[in-house]
Amino acid sequence: MPRRLLLIVLSLSFGVAPLASYGQSYSARDKTKLARSSKKNSELQYSLKWSLGRKAQRGWYLYVPLLQKTLNTESKPNTVEFAGSVMRWQKARGIFPNGVINSSTLYSFIKFWQSKRLKPIVLAREDQLITAPIREFYDPTRDSALLKVEKETYDSYRRMLKAAIDDPTLKLRADESGRLLPDEKFLTLVSTYRSPKYQASLRRKQPGASRAQIAFKSPHFTGRALDIYVGGEPVTTLDFNRGVQVKTPVYRWLVKNAERFGFYNYFYEPWHWEYAPKKEKAAK
Numbered sequence: 001m002p003r004r005l006l007l008i009v010l011s012l013s014f015g016v017a018p019l020a021s022y023g024q025s026y027s028a029r030d031k032t033k034l035a036r037s038s039k040k041n042s043e044l045q046y047s048l049k050w051s052l053g054r055k056a057q058r059g060w061y062l063y064v065p066l067l068q069k070t071l072n073t074e075s076k077p078n079t080v081e082f083a084g085s086v087m088r089w090q091k092a093r094g095i096f097p098n099g100v101i102n103s104s105t106l107y108s109f110i111k112f113w114q115s116k117r118l119k120p121i122v123l124a125r126e127d128q129l130i131t132a133p134i135r136e137f138y139d140p141t142r143d144s145a146l147l148k149v150e151k152e153t154y155d156s157y158r159r160m161l162k163a164a165i166d167d168p169t170l171k172l173r174a175d176e177s178g179r180l181l182p183d184e185k186f187l188t189l190v191s192t193y194r195s196p197k198y199q200a201s202l203r204r205k206q207p208g209a210s211r212a213q214i215a216f217k218s219p220h221f222t223g224r225a226l227d228i229y230v231g232g233e234p235v236t237t238l239d240f241n242r243g244v245q246v247k248t249p250v251y252r253w254l255v256k257n258a259e260r261f262g263f264y265n266y267f268y269e270p271w272h273w274e275y276a277p278k279k280e281k282a283a284k
């Protein structure tokens with residue numbers, strides 16, 4: 001069948017009966033269609049070619065926890081349920097609803113995740129910053145000038161940390177007062193507020209690094225961006241490293257819970273979280 005005709009047929013057939021919502025059962029016909037979509041998803045999660053800026057990317061398996069959170073499903077990409085959730089997402093956004101995360105659908109998720117981030121990026125004033133205790137940092141030898149963080153962000157981080165420590169499934173090593181023990185690295189702070197001057201020095205140290213790796217206008221200028229240790233090499237974007245990070249229980253916990261504390265992930269960096277509480281949340 002010619003591709004164009006196939007698209008018409010698919011869109012007509014998908015347009016007839018709205019799919020049942022998550023948790024409900026699908027008709028036999030929908031199941032057949034979604035089974036095909038789920039097969040495609042299980043391939044594309046490793047093979048889809050797309051790009052971020054000028055950097056070529058492969059697959060979307062690194063973003064499965066974020067996709068599941070956004071789609072409000074626990075189902076894996078190779079399931080009919082996952083494909084059904086993708087289809088509903090596509091319908092709501094006017095994207096051809098085939099239940100498959102192709103590049104246009106992936107970009108729609110990225111656009112959504114990016115919309116949650118801090119903006120505009122405004123340099124923190126000195127009186128908005130506090131110095132966090134060195135023991136809360138990943139590197140116990142970190143320069144004492146690099147421990148600053150915006151006050152509200154820090155308070156919210158502390159509340160989030162307490163909730164994580166109180167969750168027995170994470171098995172975080174902490175003392176009675178809810179502080180991580182020195183040998184516990186998960187959820188410690190890797191990097192917080194960075195001054196434009198310090199950011200420039202990072203760029204000089206790594207002249208080969210891309211713009212994306214060491215941004216000229218960094219969210220860290222606001223004091224509201226936290227690099228949090230989630231496993232692996234703390235801040236390395238290699239797919240292998242991010243593959244380790246997105247599997248850790250701590251990262252998965254953050255994806256599910258950080259929003260309650262006003263933190264949103266930069267999808268490409270599992271460690272980078274920005275404090276950007278939404279108005280409707282703050283009103284509660």
Ligand SMILES: [Zn+2]
Nearest residue numbers: 225226227272
């Ligand atoms: Zn960061």
